Amino acid sequence: MDRPLRRDAQRNRDALVAAAKEVLAERGLQAPLDAVAKRAGLAIGTLYRHFPERGDLIDEIMDGKVTRWAELAGKALEAEDAWEGLVRFLEHTCEMQARDRAFTELACLVHLEDKAEVRGMVERLVERAQRAGALRADIDHTDLALFVMANSRVAEVAPGQWRRHFHLMIDALRARAAGDPGADGAAVRRPTSPG
Amino acid sequence: MDRPLRRDAQRNRDALVAAAKEVLAERGLQAPLDAVAKRAGLAIGTLYRHFPERGDLIDEIMDGKVTRWAELAGKALEAEDAWEGLVRFLEHTCEMQARDRAFTELACLVHLEDKAEVRGMVERLVERAQRAGALRADIDHTDLALFVMANSRVAEVAPGQWRRHFHLMIDALRARAAGDPGADGAAVRRPTSPG
DNA sequence: CTTTAAGTCGAGGGATGGCCTCAGGTTAAC
DNA sequence: GTTAACCTGAGGCCATCCCTCGACTTAAAG
Numbered sequence: 001m002d003r004p005l006r007r008d009a010q011r012n013r014d015a016l017v018a019a020a021k022e023v024l025a026e027r028g029l030q031a032p033l034d035a036v037a038k039r040a041g042l043a044i045g046t047l048y049r050h051f052p053e054r055g056d057l058i059d060e061i062m063d064g065k066v067t068r069w070a071e072l073a074g075k076a077l078e079a080e081d082a083w084e085g086l087v088r089f090l091e092h093t094c095e096m097q098a099r100d101r102a103f104t105e106l107a108c109l110v111h112l113e114d115k116a117e118v119r120g121m122v123e124r125l126v127e128r129a130q131r132a133g134a135l136r137a138d139i140d141h142t143d144l145a146l147f148v149m150a151n152s153r154v155a156e157v158a159p160g161q162w163r164r165h166f167h168l169m170i171d172a173l174r175a176r177a178a179g180d181p182g183a184d185g186a187a188v189r190r191p192t193s194p195g
Numbered sequence: 196m197d198r199p200l201r202r203d204a205q206r207n208r209d210a211l212v213a214a215a216k217e218v219l220a221e222r223g224l225q226a227p228l229d230a231v232a233k234r235a236g237l238a239i240g241t242l243y244r245h246f247p248e249r250g251d252l253i254d255e256i257m258d259g260k261v262t263r264w265a266e267l268a269g270k271a272l273e274a275e276d277a278w279e280g281l282v283r284f285l286e287h288t289c290e291m292q293a294r295d296r297a298f299t300e301l302a303c304l305v306h307l308e309d310k311a312e313v314r315g316m317v318e319r320l321v322e323r324a325q326r327a328g329a330l331r332a333d334i335d336h337t338d339l340a341l342f343v344m345a346n347s348r349v350a351e352v353a354p355g356q357w358r359r360h361f362h363l364m365i366d367a368l369r370a371r372a373a374g375d376p377g378a379d380g381a382a383v384r385r386p387t388s389p390g
Numbered sequence: 391c392t393t394t395a396a397g398t399c400g401a402g403g404g405a406t407g408g409c410c411t412c413a414g415g416t417t418a419a420c
Numbered sequence: 421g422t423t424a425a426c427c428t429g430a431g432g433c434c435a436t437c438c439c440t441c442g443a444c445t446t447a448a449a450g
Contacts, residue, residue: 006418006425032408043428048410139363146349146360153348154341165341168334172367201447204397227437238399243439 013050015040020061024102029058031102058102065103066114069096073121083134086125087170093148098155098162108148136175147173208245210235215256219297224253253297260298261309264291268316278329281320282365288343293350293357303343331370342368 005013019040023031033054037047051057072092079085097104107115122141129135147169155162200208214235218226228249232242246252267287274280292299302310317336324330342364350357 003425008418009426012427033410034408044409045411045429046427049426052410054409142356143359143363146353146356147363149352150345150349150360154345157344158341161337161341164338165345168338168342168364168367172363176371198396201396203447207398228439229437239438240400240440241398244397247439 009050012040012042012046015042016047016050016057017060020057024058024061025100028101029105033057062102062106065096065100066107069093069103069107070114070118070121073118073125076125077121077128081134082125082128082132083174086129086135089122089125090144090148090170091166094151094155094162094166097148097152098159101156104152104155108145108152130175134175135173139173143173204245207235207237207241210237211242211245211252212255215252219253219256220295223296224300228252257297257301260291260295261302264288264298264302265309265313265316268313268320271320272316272323276329277320277323277327278369281324281330284317284320285339285343285365286361289346289350289357289361292343292347293354296351299347299350303340303347325370329370331368334368338368 004010016036020036023036023039027035033047034044036057037044040047047057051060072089076085076089079088093107097108107118119141122144126135126139126141126144130137130139150169151162151166154165199205211231215231218231218234222230228242229239231252232239235242242252246255267284271280271284274283288302292303302313314336317339321330321334321336321339325332325334345364346357346361349360
């Protein structure tokens with residue numbers, strides 16, 4: 001049934017995937033497919049031969065990225081230092097966003113089934129870092145989601161500066177020395193009014 | 196030369212401006228003009244009669260907003276408490292972003308001459324708050340710009356939660372009690388690598 | 391109540407940009 | 421040499437937004 005591809009066909013397919021990785025990283029999941037074909041140096045018809053639906057191409061490209069992301073979360077959970085593990089995971093996530101707009105859209109702005117897995121791990125990362133007394137006690141995983149969203153805009157508009165903003169965010173997450181819960185003693189207020 | 200508008204024409208003009216405020220707040224500066232006319236209950240031709248160029252309509256709508264924004268910065272500078280003034284200005288800015296996408300684009304993502312004025316005031320707000328010992332010494336106005344950009348994404352994706360993110364970031368900006376510059380003593384590291 | 395200039399209407403023509411197909415030419419593989 | 425797999429890209433389709441213009445309506449002046 002599934003005969004192997006002819007050699008040139010395989011080469012072209014690979015070129016298309018490579019081109020799509022670049023183009024989608026730059027322009028996001030909605031990037032026009034003509035741009036992908038052009039980047040690969042192939043005709044649009046060839047792209048459609050290999051990937052009849054946009055989703056076929058997206059899947060091919062993104063599955064690996066999402067998997068690697070989940071692995072990062074897994075490794076963070078195994079880190080000796082809970083805080084260190086959490087921070088590294090967040091930093092990796094933010095860096096991936098800065099490099100890859102498609103990743104940002106898929107992993108952080110769209111909501112996705114695969115994310116359920118990552119989300120579970122993030123919840124455990126949070127709990128673990130709080131138990132270690134390193135992460136503010138009034139934080140939960142939704143706060144981290146907000147931070148990651150926030151980073152995505154910074155990475156987009158000022159790609160050279162996301163790290164600067166990132167370190168501020170980390171400072172916001174870090175538990176203070178005992179007896180110093182912020183200069184005015186206020187916890188994070190939960191919002192009551194709609195946006 | 197400039198005879199006054201006929202009464203119906205004036206009414207329609209006002210309706211167009213009101214509609215444009217709504218539509219641009221929801222959809223941004225690029226919102227299709229048909230949507231504006233439809234919201235006003237008028238035909239597209241009428242819109243073009245009153246505002247032959249898109250810029251005419253944008254100016255009419257946004258000038259006031261930018262002015263009001265600058266006034267907020269001015270009032271913040273006159274606040275008794277430097278920290279309080281700074282925080283209120285930031286909060287107002289973030290709230291305007293949450294309510295008005297056109298404002299976000301014009302004031303925070305595009306760069307604009309009017310912004311020079313606001314920027315100068317923000318620099319003074321920073322200096323003043325630092326002199327008062329309330330704002331971290333390693334912050335400058337670009338950090339605040341990044342923060343405000345970041346908020347724009349949060350406000351877009353999770354409009355009900357920007358305040359939560361906001362308060363966390365404010366905690367990160369606040370100077371710690373003397374002798375407690377963060378749990379591990381690290382200042383915000385200046386990035387050296389590109390994004 | 392006319393007159394008329396100002397104003398309104400909205401179908402429709404134009405530009406753009408992305409999607410996808412398919413008939414005709416090319417090439418790997420046997 | 422044969423053949424099925426493959427590649428090509430012009431071109432048709434569609435959607436969206438742009439803006440115009442000739443026919444119609446109406447405020448307001450006389």
